[in-house]
Amino acid sequence: MSETPIVITMGDPSGVGAEVAAKAMASLSPSERDRYAVIGDRDTLDRAIRACELNLPLRDHGQDDFAKALSVIHVPVDGLPGRFGVLSEACGEASFRYIEKAVEMTTSGAATGIVTAPINKEALNSAGHHYDGHTGMLAHLTGCKSSWMLLASPTLNVLHVSTHVSLKDAIGRAQPERVQETIRKGHDHFRRMGIASPRIAVAGINPHCGENGLFGREDDEQIAPGVARAQAEGIDVQGPISADTVYHRANTGAFDLVIAQYHDQGHIPIKLIAFDTAVNVSLGLPIDRCSVDHGTAFDIAGTGKANHVNMLAALDYAGKLASSRQSVPA
Numbered sequence: 001m002s003e004t005p006i007v008i009t010m011g012d013p014s015g016v017g018a019e020v021a022a023k024a025m026a027s028l029s030p031s032e033r034d035r036y037a038v039i040g041d042r043d044t045l046d047r048a049i050r051a052c053e054l055n056l057p058l059r060d061h062g063q064d065d066f067a068k069a070l071s072v073i074h075v076p077v078d079g080l081p082g083r084f085g086v087l088s089e090a091c092g093e094a095s096f097r098y099i100e101k102a103v104e105m106t107t108s109g110a111a112t113g114i115v116t117a118p119i120n121k122e123a124l125n126s127a128g129h130h131y132d133g134h135t136g137m138l139a140h141l142t143g144c145k146s147s148w149m150l151l152a153s154p155t156l157n158v159l160h161v162s163t164h165v166s167l168k169d170a171i172g173r174a175q176p177e178r179v180q181e182t183i184r185k186g187h188d189h190f191r192r193m194g195i196a197s198p199r200i201a202v203a204g205i206n207p208h209c210g211e212n213g214l215f216g217r218e219d220d221e222q223i224a225p226g227v228a229r230a231q232a233e234g235i236d237v238q239g240p241i242s243a244d245t246v247y248h249r250a251n252t253g254a255f256d257l258v259i260a261q262y263h264d265q266g267h268i269p270i271k272l273i274a275f276d277t278a279v280n281v282s283l284g285l286p287i288d289r290c291s292v293d294h295g296t297a298f299d300i301a302g303t304g305k306a307n308h309v310n311m312l313a314a315l316d317y318a319g320k321l322a323s324s325r326q327s328v329p330a
Helices: 017-026 042-051 089-108 121-126 134-141 167-173 176-192 218-232 243-251 263-273 309-323
Strands: 006-009 036-040 058-060 070-074 113-116 148-152 157-160 200-203 237-241 257-260 279-283 289-292
Touching: 006 089, 006 309, 017 036, 017 042, 017 309, 036 042, 036 089, 042 058, 042 070, 089 113, 089 121, 089 134, 113 309, 134 279, 134 289, 148 176, 148 263, 157 176, 157 263, 176 200, 176 218, 176 257, 176 279, 200 218, 200 243, 218 237, 237 243, 243 257, 243 263, 257 263, 279 309, 289 309
Parallel strands: 006 036, 006 113, 036 070, 058 070, 113 289, 157 257, 200 237, 200 257
Antiparallel strands: 148 157, 148 279, 279 289
């Protein structure tokens, strides 16, 4: 098997993470499956496999005696409910420990990158891990002051200046320095992915970018200076551009990336356009991480109904990240 696999964290054991991971792995050939290892609870994976009626044997990570089996890194956590669809403090603790193990492996070189299945933020916080989600948790675990959320799809890519904060706080965070650094992170990432000069658009924060102050001065005083600073560095970036048109322009080929100013401004258009194929990618970390872009779906967990298409998209993107490590354009 691969000595440095891409690791898949199972997510909340009560959610659909085990199911979508198992379905995705079952859809791969044994040689393709050999590239991955799942970090989680083995019993939960067994139950998910049975619920989906899959032929997917499991093996402990590092054992090569059964080449067709899926490699599992079992992380024991006491008190798991043993059934799906339950909001549980123990599941929140398990979610954290799976991520912690994945970070340990990637930072030590024992894994190439991380693909995360969904966690439940309420369960995570009830277990004493006070993060706004994966992105903030990964930043803390890797010692980074900041990280960024990219939603990537075949036709539209969106990078966020801020994510899980109130709209009021998001407006305050959209300062020139943060806007400039967000543009830089997007520029560097898409160069890494093979685009020599990424075309970047920056969405305005107010209707029609404020209409010269009629609807607010934030675009003139906070967004435009950050764009100008990035332009001075030689980055191909335009903005601020009215958010009611910029996503359509990007989706039809005018831009490689849109910088969104806050969570819903970026999430709504990409989930409308690419609900099943958009991948959540963390930028600004010393490790590679991408994720499915859906939640734990407690209402259908354990029924075998969860769609694994988004997991396959995340695995595909993780493979591209691994291949691009040494191929950043000069």
